[in-house]
Amino acid sequence: MTVLKCIAVDDEPLALRLVETFIEQTPFLQLTSSCDNAVEAMSVIREKQPDLVFLDINMPNLTGMELARLLQEQPGTTPKIVFTTAYNHYAIEGYRVNAVDYLLKPFSYEEFLRAANKVLELCEETSQLPTVIDDEFIFLKVEYQWIRVSLKDVLYIESLKDYVKVHLVPPQKDLLSLISLKALEEKLPSSKFMRIHRSYIASLDKISAISKNSIFIDKAEITVGEQYKETFKAIVDKWIK
Known part of the structure; x- marks a missing residue:
């Protein structure tokens, strides 16, 4: 028990x-x-x-x-x-x-x-965290089964209280899983994903544009949270220098 x-x-x-x-x-x-x-x-x-x-x-x-x-x-x-x-x-x-x-x-x-x-x-429900294999795939619990998700298909991940919503490259359907954003963040490769807001994790190679306080992925604009700006700026500086 x-x-x-x-x-x-x-x-x-x-x-x-x-x-x-x-x-x-x-x-x-x-x-x-x-x-x-x-x-x-x-x-x-x-x-x-x-x-x-x-x-x-x-x-x-x-x-x-x-x-x-x-x-x-x-x-x-x-x-x-x-x-x-x-x-x-x-x-x-x-x-x-x-x-x-x-x-x-x-x-x-x-x-x-x-x-x-x-x-x-x-x-x-969350006792078994998702497993990442070779930084390429993640097994994510969706309803009553484990779904293999290719990390290259992930656009960004959004926190919805006790759930996370994994936004995928169209025409694939987004996935909803009963885990915390923090628990999932700890499982994802930091070379490919970054927490940019208390409610969002972004796939770095899916960022199409950057403004002063936001990033753009697909059709979504996501604000970079204050506490994440310094870390994100360090990544951006590497990209543009």
Whole structure:
């Protein structure tokens, strides 16, 4: 049975204890640590490398939402996040940082278990990462089968929350796979692919034009994210010098 390592984060002692209790009574969850603030949680997450974080949003100094954004920017695999909060207006913002679910306080064990099961299903779907063969092909899980995709046919890859959409050279149909963009990025050859935005990986040899802040592939214009501009500029400088 798959067991998910969990961390609970909440600045309210009663709320924290409730999440701890729910984790302890769920067979496929293992509580590895509890934190009463997001600053401590950041350090613990780096050390413990949990699969799942139950994360309160409204906390002093560093909010849960700010912590989630920081985790997305860190190298390596980001833990799945389930937000816990007393305020429902954070729901949309939560999905923007790829939270798996959103529990509105006070929540029942049934609601907690439903969110935990969603994470479990997602982790089991992504437990086998795609495999690259000789920098030429990748096996990508699409629905219930593994599809062999030639890397020379990939235009760019787009993140759609828990999925990635692999855009292929027409007339081939684009593929949708239940994995994270970061996990796929780690499997792709860096000589052929580059992360240029938090939501996009580009195939370098498919770039047809470059403007000040964007690249063009096929009919798509993709903005180069601020944190990726310096690395991308180094590649461009090699091309034009």
